[in-house]
Amino acid sequence: MAGIMTVLGPRAREAAGAMALAPTGQKDAVLLSLCAILWQAREDILAANAQDVEAARAEGMKDALADRLLLTEDRIKGMIAALREVAALPDPVGVVVGGNTRPNGLRITKVRVPLGVVGMIFEARPNVLIDAAALCVKSGNACILRGGKEAIRTNTVLSQMAAAALESQGLPPAAVQLVEDTSRQSAQEMMTAKGVLDLLIPRGGAGLIRSVVENATVPVVETGTGNCHIYVDAGCDLLMAVNILVNAKCSRPSVCNAAETLLVHKDAAEEFLPFAAAGLAKYSVELRGCPVTRQILGDWVKPATQEDYATEFGDYILAVRVVEDLRQAVEHIARYSTGHSEAIVTESYASSQYFLAHVDAAAVYVNASTRFTDGGEFGLGAEIGISTQKLHARGPMGLADLTTTKYIVLGSGQVR
Amino acid sequence: MAGIMTVLGPRAREAAGAMALAPTGQKDAVLLSLCAILWQAREDILAANAQDVEAARAEGMKDALADRLLLTEDRIKGMIAALREVAALPDPVGVVVGGNTRPNGLRITKVRVPLGVVGMIFEARPNVLIDAAALCVKSGNACILRGGKEAIRTNTVLSQMAAAALESQGLPPAAVQLVEDTSRQSAQEMMTAKGVLDLLIPRGGAGLIRSVVENATVPVVETGTGNCHIYVDAGCDLLMAVNILVNAKCSRPSVCNAAETLLVHKDAAEEFLPFAAAGLAKYSVELRGCPVTRQILGDWVKPATQEDYATEFGDYILAVRVVEDLRQAVEHIARYSTGHSEAIVTESYASSQYFLAHVDAAAVYVNASTRFTDGGEFGLGAEIGISTQKLHARGPMGLADLTTTKYIVLGSGQVR
Numbered sequence A, B: 001m002a003g004i005m006t007v008l009g010p011r012a013r014e015a016a017g018a019m020a021l022a023p024t025g026q027k028d029a030v031l032l033s034l035c036a037i038l039w040q041a042r043e044d045i046l047a048a049n050a051q052d053v054e055a056a057r058a059e060g061m062k063d064a065l066a067d068r069l070l071l072t073e074d075r076i077k078g079m080i081a082a083l084r085e086v087a088a089l090p091d092p093v094g095v096v097v098g099g100n101t102r103p104n105g106l107r108i109t110k111v112r113v114p115l116g117v118v119g120m121i122f123e124a125r126p127n128v129l130i131d132a133a134a135l136c137v138k139s140g141n142a143c144i145l146r147g148g149k150e151a152i153r154t155n156t157v158l159s160q161m162a163a164a165a166l167e168s169q170g171l172p173p174a175a176v177q178l179v180e181d182t183s184r185q186s187a188q189e190m191m192t193a194k195g196v197l198d199l200l201i202p203r204g205g206a207g208l209i210r211s212v213v214e215n216a217t218v219p220v221v222e223t224g225t226g227n228c229h230i231y232v233d234a235g236c237d238l239l240m241a242v243n244i245l246v247n248a249k250c251s252r253p254s255v256c257n258a259a260e261t262l263l264v265h266k267d268a269a270e271e272f273l274p275f276a277a278a279g280l281a282k283y284s285v286e287l288r289g290c291p292v293t294r295q296i297l298g299d300w301v302k303p304a305t306q307e308d309y310a311t312e313f314g315d316y317i318l319a320v321r322v323v324e325d326l327r328q329a330v331e332h333i334a335r336y337s338t339g340h341s342e343a344i345v346t347e348s349y350a351s352s353q354y355f356l357a358h359v360d361a362a363a364v365y366v367n368a369s370t371r372f373t374d375g376g377e378f379g380l381g382a383e384i385g386i387s388t389q390k391l392h393a394r395g396p397m398g399l400a401d402l403t404t405t406k407y408i409v410l411g412s413g414q415v416r
Helices: A004-021 A024-040 A042-058 A063-069 A073-088 A127-138 A149-168 A184-191 A206-215 A238-250 A266-281 A291-297 A306-310 A326-336 A349-358 B004-021 B024-040 B042-058 B063-069 B073-088 B127-138 B149-168 B184-191 B206-215 B238-250 B266-281 B291-297 B306-310 B326-336 B349-358
Strands: A096-101 A107-114 A117-122 A142-146 A176-178 A199-203 A228-232 A259-265 A286-289 A317-323 A341-345 A363-368 A385-387 A395-397 A403-414 B096-101 B107-114 B117-122 B142-146 B176-178 B199-203 B228-232 B259-265 B286-289 B317-323 B341-345 B363-368 B385-387 B395-397 B403-414
Touching (some): A004 A107, A004 A117, A004 A176, A004 A184, A004 B349, A024 A073, A024 A127, A024 A149, A042 A063, A042 A073, A042 A149, A063 A149, A073 A127, A117 A127, A117 A184, A127 A149, A127 A176, A127 A199, A142 A184, A149 A176, A184 A206, A199 A206, A228 A238, A228 A266, A238 A341, A238 A363, A238 B403, A259 A326, A266 A291, A266 A317, A286 A291, A291 A317, A306 A317, A306 A326, A326 A341, A349 A363, A349 B004, A403 B238, B004 B107, B004 B117, B004 B176, B004 B184, B024 B042, B024 B073, B042 B063, B042 B073, B042 B149, B063 B149, B073 B127, B117 B127, B117 B184, B127 B149, B127 B176, B142 B184, B149 B176, B184 B206, B199 B206, B228 B266, B238 B266, B238 B341, B238 B363, B259 B266, B259 B326, B286 B291, B306 B317, B306 B326, B326 B341, B326 B349, B341 B349, B349 B363
Parallel strands (some): A117 A199, A142 A176, A259 A317, A286 A317, A341 A363, A363 B403, A403 B363, B117 B199, B142 B176, B228 B341, B286 B317, B341 B363
Antiparallel strands (some): A096 A107, A107 A403, A385 A395, B096 B107, B107 B403
16 A cells, blocks of 8 residues: 555656646646546546445435445536636636835746645535645646545546646646545555645544644645634624525535524523524524523423534534623633634624624634635635635635745855 | 653644644744743753763763753853844745645635644754744644653753743644654654654654654655755866855764765866865865865865765765866765755856756755855754755755645535
């Protein structure tokens, strides 16, 4: 097993050298060629995918998961649309982000350059492979991608097509490589591939992300765990609050920007909670409440535990707590939040400013759903993940977050 | 021993909350108060420092190291000058680095906010404590600083003065805390203080940095190992080349932006090497050369090993290799460089462009000394270190690199 990265690593490094110097037009041509290849060979993709789905079902995969694995013609069209979107984005490479001419005449510019070799470990959905490959190609990086074993046949076909698209435009096919070994050991090898990977991004469930963050010795950007809160202030538009809450909880409960806990100011609780419960009932949301919540709504609400407050349910479950005031809501968030997305619904300007200043998260909202935390919604174009760490990138990561910078210093013999 | 961070951590986190909201004027007042305190109590500092130096000498510390530990009135003046300089820099907190209004009316701004709690492990020179504290205060962070055991008395006095300066301006003294336990275990505890430290910066020798990078589970920025090269191209101003080489090697050989290896194009070697050797002889630089170098200069040049090319000597020693061409020079650099600072001396525009495009380092120079890689020289003001990694910050790290960003999203009831 040892040695996967010793094979893929040098190939990727060499490819990265060529990718870093490729002009925008050549990189875009790769993405557009890949659109053509995916569509032309869609039968091959669907055949490989059908085998994956069948094998997964035979091993007892649940319908919801099998659905994430499944590709259809429409989903292939979705991949193609994503490729076109990335091709249309501005190239981050070469952008001058700063600089000046020093008193001694040195001309300094700080320029965006590709990171080099980007690794990604992802689960289930095969479109992630195409998205990641597209973003890495566009940003001038080489990538080493490792999907789950349940999608191996689909991923193999897709990565071969990406390699073919690169080759068709005169770029090294090794700029997109798949790790075909889907054992734990191959993941472990990626996490410790010091000098091979310039960045490793885990994209998947909380277990995967924790494992990567704890075990990696290569640079990692932590993505996607979201324990998000909606705080309903005293004195707010209760209809707006219900709309935002129901949207944040129910529009797509499995994603990281969905809400997991509702906090309600005690002065709003009596009126708001029954109203909210009615809205959530349409989606059969299970509530787990604090004692005051249960007093107001009744015993059908389960008691909330500390663990409930700390859990990203990813499901139609909502923890509910009535708080004394805004300050206690902010303290609750500081204690349990994963620093992803947090929202206040209020009509008070002072409350909005306090919340924005005191809540420490990638995205802090006033009077809007947390579901907007997304590269597309924020206007960055496609995203490679949503960072919940503070270093390098925070929040939705776009193309620029797959680059680093280099100081270019032009002199005429200066010495210090 | 276990528990240092469980004591210092919560205090730092609480202090960070206050620091993050402190206006610029209040933070600057802390730095200027600290200037006054340091000068007023200089006798106390010098007395504590004299004890440290005496103890270190008694344990056999070499003169060069003892000199780094030693404080004088002039060096205290240097600390005060550095504090004034940081106070005069613009505040990075609150700077809007991006944003837009979305078609759905959401108003999004991306704003610089402090990281939170910054840890630093440093060696020997006590002025690093004041520099680090100043940069952390100015950028709205709390910091936990751990110096070496040889400077513990000095560091204790200095950190108490920083705490007093904070208190005098109504800010929490715990925004600057010293780890008084200088055992290995306390360093280990910092490296694994997940959730306590938002960033850990090691500043010291290669051994310290390697240990932190390998063992840390908290986010780290790797600083300061520099295996820097000067490449002398065929067809260059040989006098300029000697000046740059001698400056890069000899002006301060112990620092990370000093040159360690000279690469010379084979067509320039015959003429340049004797000229360079004469310039370096004034500083008694020991040369370790490839076979061609020794053929040209003679047997007094020791043979260079692979290990020599990989070594940051930090001393009056220089490895020398004659290369076939620019391409081979770039390959040599790709193999041995730590990605810090690399320079070409050339009169060829094409060579300069090839070097700039193909060399992957934090700073790439044409016709100037690598010694300029420094926050002050680059116009960033004081620096907290020089990052040799690609994530978060690369090259000299200024105040902005001690911040992260937060998306502020203002809505009017938007749902997705």
